[in-house]
Amino acid sequence: xxxxxxxxxxxxxxxxxxxxxxxxAGGLAGVIGTTDHKTVGRLYxxxxxxxxxxxxxxxxxxxxEGLDASGFEILADNTFFQxxxxxxxxxxxxxxxxxxxxxxxxVVPLQVGANSVAFPRAAAASFWGWLLGSGLLVAxxxxxxxxAGGNADAVRLSLASMLLVLxxxxxxxxxxxxxxxxxRANGMTLLQVPVFAWAMFVAGSVWLLNxxxxxxxxxxxxxxxxxxxxxxxxxxxxxxxxxWFFGQPATxxxxxxxxxxxxxxxATMTGRRIGxxxxxxxxxxxxxxxxxxxxxxxxxxxEVATEAAFVALSVAALLPALGFAxxxxxxxxxxxxxxxxxxxxxxxxxxxxxxxxxxxxxYALPFLNLAGTTWHTGVAKLAVGTAxxxxxxxxxxxxxxxxxxxxxxxxxxxxxxxxxVGTALYGGADLLAGxxxxxxxxxxxxxxxxADGAELLAGxxxxxxxxxxxxxxxxxxxxxxxxxxxxxxxxxDPYDGHTLEWATSSPPAWDNFPTPIATVGSPEPLTDLRExxxxxxx
Numbered sequence: 001x002x003x004x005x006x007x008x009x010x011x012x013x014x015x016x017x018x019x020x021x022x023x024x025a026g027g028l029a030g031v032i033g034t035t036d037h038k039t040v041g042r043l044y045x046x047x048x049x050x051x052x053x054x055x056x057x058x059x060x061x062x063x064x065e066g067l068d069a070s071g072f073e074i075l076a077d078n079t080f081f082q083x084x085x086x087x088x089x090x091x092x093x094x095x096x097x098x099x100x101x102x103x104x105x106x107v108v109p110l111q112v113g114a115n116s117v118a119f120p121r122a123a124a125a126s127f128w129g130w131l132l133g134s135g136l137l138v139a140x141x142x143x144x145x146x147x148a149g150g151n152a153d154a155v156r157l158s159l160a161s162m163l164l165v166l167x168x169x170x171x172x173x174x175x176x177x178x179x180x181x182x183x184r185a186n187g188m189t190l191l192q193v194p195v196f197a198w199a200m201f202v203a204g205s206v207w208l209l210n211x212x213x214x215x216x217x218x219x220x221x222x223x224x225x226x227x228x229x230x231x232x233x234x235x236x237x238x239x240x241x242x243x244w245f246f247g248q249p250a251t252x253x254x255x256x257x258x259x260x261x262x263x264x265x266x267a268t269m270t271g272r273r274i275g276x277x278x279x280x281x282x283x284x285x286x287x288x289x290x291x292x293x294x295x296x297x298x299x300x301x302x303e304v305a306t307e308a309a310f311v312a313l314s315v316a317a318l319l320p321a322l323g324f325a326x327x328x329x330x331x332x333x334x335x336x337x338x339x340x341x342x343x344x345x346x347x348x349x350x351x352x353x354x355x356x357x358x359x360x361x362x363y364a365l366p367f368l369n370l371a372g373t374t375w376h377t378g379v380a381k382l383a384v385g386t387a388x389x390x391x392x393x394x395x396x397x398x399x400x401x402x403x404x405x406x407x408x409x410x411x412x413x414x415x416x417x418x419x420x421v422g423t424a425l426y427g428g429a430d431l432l433a434g435x436x437x438x439x440x441x442x443x444x445x446x447x448x449x450x451a452d453g454a455e456l457l458a459g460x461x462x463x464x465x466x467x468x469x470x471x472x473x474x475x476x477x478x479x480x481x482x483x484x485x486x487x488x489x490x491x492x493d494p495y496d497g498h499t500l501e502w503a504t505s506s507p508p509a510w511d512n513f514p515t516p517i518a519t520v521g522s523p524e525p526l527t528d529l530r531e532x533x534x535x536x537x538x
Contacts, residue, residue: 035124036510037105037117037175042402043127044102044172045395046483051134052095052388053472058087059426060465062441066458082146084441085239086138088246092254093165094134096387097207100257101169103394104176104200106402110501110508111194113185113517118178126172133164147239152225159222163215170211173204185500187519191278194499194523195267196394198281199260202288206253210245213294217241240299247376248360249310251383252317253291255353258390259284259324262353265346265397266328267524268495270335277523280327286320287357305364305371314364321357325350338495341412345393348420352386359431374454375434378427381461385423388468392419392475400490403482404507411478419471425464433457498524 031039062084065074075083109117117123140146140161145154180193180201193201221241224233232241244250263284267274274280290313296304304310328350337343359379363370370376392415399407438454481487490506503526504513522528 035120041102041106048098055090055095056469060462063462086141099391101172108197111197113500114183115511119175123175126168129168133161136161148235177204185517185520192523195263196260202285203256244297250293251380254383255386256288258349262346262350269337269343272335283320283323290317311364315361318357318361341409342397344416349389356382373434374430374438374440378430382427389419401506405482405487422467429457429461498527
């Protein structure tokens with residue numbers, strides 16, 4: 001008996017989405033008109049890499065300005081704040097979220113045994129809407145738009161294009177979350193899905209809630225700016241209404257997909273099943289749930305970071321993160337992991353996730369008086385670096401499955417120290433500056449004060465952003481040969497994997513699984529089959 005013996009269907013009774021036509025058009029017309037989730041995922045991955053690289057470069061420039069807080073050395077005083085806000089917006093909405101979504105659109109349907117993503121046309125529409133919105137957003141900034149911009153029309157364009165980006169990303173997340181919820185293989189329960197699929201289910205749900213709140217912020221600001229701005233549309237108030245998405249606790253949810261990738265990599269590379277699997281999924285779900293940040297907006301409640309609820313929830317987020325790490329430590333203890341690039345990147349990603357949760361818990365401790373300092377931005381930067389590491393781990397773990405050609409593993413091993421150092425410098429420097437009492441950039445784009453040593457630490461943070469940008473370049477250079485058809489063809493299952501994505505060819509056929517899938521009875525269906533075959537041969 002093989003894993004593709006019986007027809008795949010959702011155990012909830014929901015019909016599987018219609019598969020794409022058996023002979024999709026090729027060339028540019030095929031790309032533009034595609035509803036294949038795999039092509040859409042590749043498009044997200046490719047374009048988001050460009051935006052992510054640009055955003056990290058801008059972030060390095062912004063931090064480098066902190067080397068001399070007495071004046072502007074690189075940017076003009078009237079453009080610094082636009083570059084500052086663009087770097088934040090681009091990092092999350094043009095770089096990291098689309099990259100993670102691209103990985104999920106490709107891999108998650110394969111992991112749950114679906115022939116396609118839920119709502120394939122919506123998934124394709126989400127990409128083109130996101131790409132158009134991203135281009136318009138950058139154009140608006142270039143014409144003096146963005147928060148506190150000097151061109152009223154460009155400011156409105158930046159708000160409208162940001163709404164388009166948010167709606168498009170939300171549409172893609174609906175496709176991914178619905179796929180996990182309703183298009184699973186026969187017999188696969190929600191607590192048996194692979195950990196990355198679960199991570200996208202819980203993180204995607206929280207992102208949808210966070211995006212919904214942020215859309216409300218943007219709509220209120222837009223309405224006020226289109227009339228006589230009396231409160232919400234005042235230039236110095238616009239960014240404070242949006243920046244909560246780039247701070248604690250919202251940024252905690254950014255590390256959840258990385259933790260999911262780490263768990264899948266650890267289980268596969270050790271060849272061991274994860275013990276207490278539902279408990280592990282529960283801890284990851286708790287981390288994601290505590291990443292809902294719409295309620296913690298300092299613009300409406302300046303004292304929120306010192307309130308009991310914020311303190312309790314921030315500290316509580318560390319507990320499930322530690323429980324998750326403990327579950328993976330037990331898996332590592334029971335097996336000897338392969339020394340592959342994905343293994344090293346996954347373990348570094350786990351460290352980054354723990355560091356993010358721990359730094360967030362420390363920030364909330366009232367007796368340390370870290371509220372209102374750059375410790376807050378340091379936590380966010382740790383989350384950003386951890387998310388970059390997760391994308392890299394996913395590219396080297398599933399690279400052969402995504403591109404159909406092997407990705408050079410040696411390049412990934414080089415990335416391990418690069419991304420580790422980059423993340424440590426990028427986030428750690430702001431943590432140290434916050435411990436010294438340094439305040440972040442204000443709504444007017446200026447440093448209110450400079451703590452002793454803060455200028456040096458700003459330079460280290462800039463260096464960290466530059467190292468992360470170098471890491472993105474290395475990821476692209478490692479993946480590009482495989483993406484254009486170079487290298488040797490990838491094996492269907494190079495790792496003796498546990499989960500269903502390894503049961504199909506690399507890359508998969510247009511309908512993912514040409515032969516129907518057998519009933520799934522555990523989180524490791526391929527391991528079940530191998531063990532059954534071994535037992536039958538004895």
